[in-house]
Amino acid sequence: MAGGSSDHVVLFPYMSKGHTIPLLQFGRLLLRHGRSRDKPITVTVFTTPKNEPFVSKSLSDTPDANIISLPFPENIPGIPPGVESTDKLPSMSLFVPFTRATKLLQPFFEHSLLNLPRVSFIVSDGFLWWISDSASKFDIPRLAFYGMNCYSGAVSISVRLNELFSQPQPVEPVAVPDFPWIRVRKSDLDPVFTDPSPSGPLFELVMEQIKSTSTSQGVITNTFYELEPVFVDYRQRMGGPKAWCVGPFCLSEPPMKPDNDHTGDKPAWIRWLDRSLEEGRPVLYVAFGTQAEISDDQFKEIALGLEHSEVNFLWVTRRDMGEVEEGLEERVRGMVVREWVDQREILRHDSVRGFLSHCGWNSALETICAAVPVIAWPMMAEQPLNAKMLVEELKIGVRVETEDGSVKGFVGREELSKKVKELMEGEKGRMAREKVKEYAEMAKKSMEEGSGSSWKNLDLLLHELCGCS
Structure with a gap:
């Protein structure tokens, strides 16, 4: 890979607007950090042809963001032709084959990495589990992004570790052992965390995603410490990749322009x-x-x-x-x-x-x-x-x-x-x-430059992965 004078971050969002939007906002946050330091940051976003217009429009005012479109696989059983995002799926029951199909993007992704300037690190959606293998091949640090808070993760982990629903349970809520003031129903959680013997295509996919995340250098988390300190601390105590609380990403976007005087606009x-x-x-x-x-x-x-x-x-x-x-x-x-x-x-x-x-x-x-x-x-x-x-x-x-x-x-x-x-x-x-x-x-306050908790966390992350301060 060719060299470069700036730190270069690759982002690869999952093909769903709810996953794409926050990762694009995180890209803006990186660029903003780059402008505040001596060494700039450039960002490359990977997407697919039918998702590219949305990505391009979202980043139209960010000249330091590059976009690379990879051909989405065709002839996927059950997936209608031309569908490249989950909001276009006839049913979310097709989530697993759709997500599995993204692995066919891997050779195109790796070929593109060969022609990019040196990549400091990759942030990819946790659903794109195969990217951890690509990052490893190129010796590039990879962080996962799931678009979740720490509360839901902490409660789910506690339920699973304590086998809270190992036996048939009534619909009445029960206390979570590590957070006794929280009471949950079995239906509040994904079966992966409540079924004593989970199996099937969805479970297998989730296990691959979890395994991929466990080998990552961290998890980018769209939250801020002051919002859920008890649950952030719990996640960190449980070990595994560090959860980097560097949000809310929506505050990284520029302030909205004043209303146009012409109401028709x-x-x-x-x-x-x-x-x-x-x-x-x-x-x-x-x-x-x-x-x-x-x-x-x-x-x-x-x-x-x-x-x-x-x-x-x-x-x-x-x-x-x-x-x-x-x-x-x-x-x-x-x-x-x-x-x-x-x-x-x-x-x-x-x-x-x-x-x-x-x-x-x-x-x-x-x-x-x-x-x-x-x-x-x-x-x-x-x-x-x-x-x-x-x-x-x-x-x-x-x-x-x-x-x-x-x-x-x-x-x-x-x-x-x-x-x-x-x-x-x-x-x-x-x-x-x-x-x-x-x-x-x-x-x-968490996003204030130089003093906010999320701003400082991103400083620490960049120092750890890029050696910049």
């Missing part, structure tokens, strides 16, 4: 939020990410619950509501958006007073940094633990309860309406709003 939903603010109408932002699979019946019930709450809402969904939508916006002064939106811009709008969210970690951090309390409705993966953290640990919101107590259970309109009113109009909402303001300030 603003997106329609921002103009609607502006009018809501002028008229003194607090708004509930509603979004469940790109991966949530919601049944037709549940979808209708959400609409009816929002209508019954009589709260003004901005609902972002790519789904066609059909007859559900007819007259809905007029009846409740709501707005439905089916386009890709700048979620941070929405959350930071002064009219937005609450967020009905699936509790993906990116959304959780964005709502914390925007000082907006949450109505937690987890639907998959580690989201139930994220919801517990936000509601029970941080006390910055309320949680929607399903009818049968399970994560994937049905939520009735009465329950949803009740929790919406509780957050937007009740005492719990007021207290959550005050609490989240405190964490928003902590987040901002």
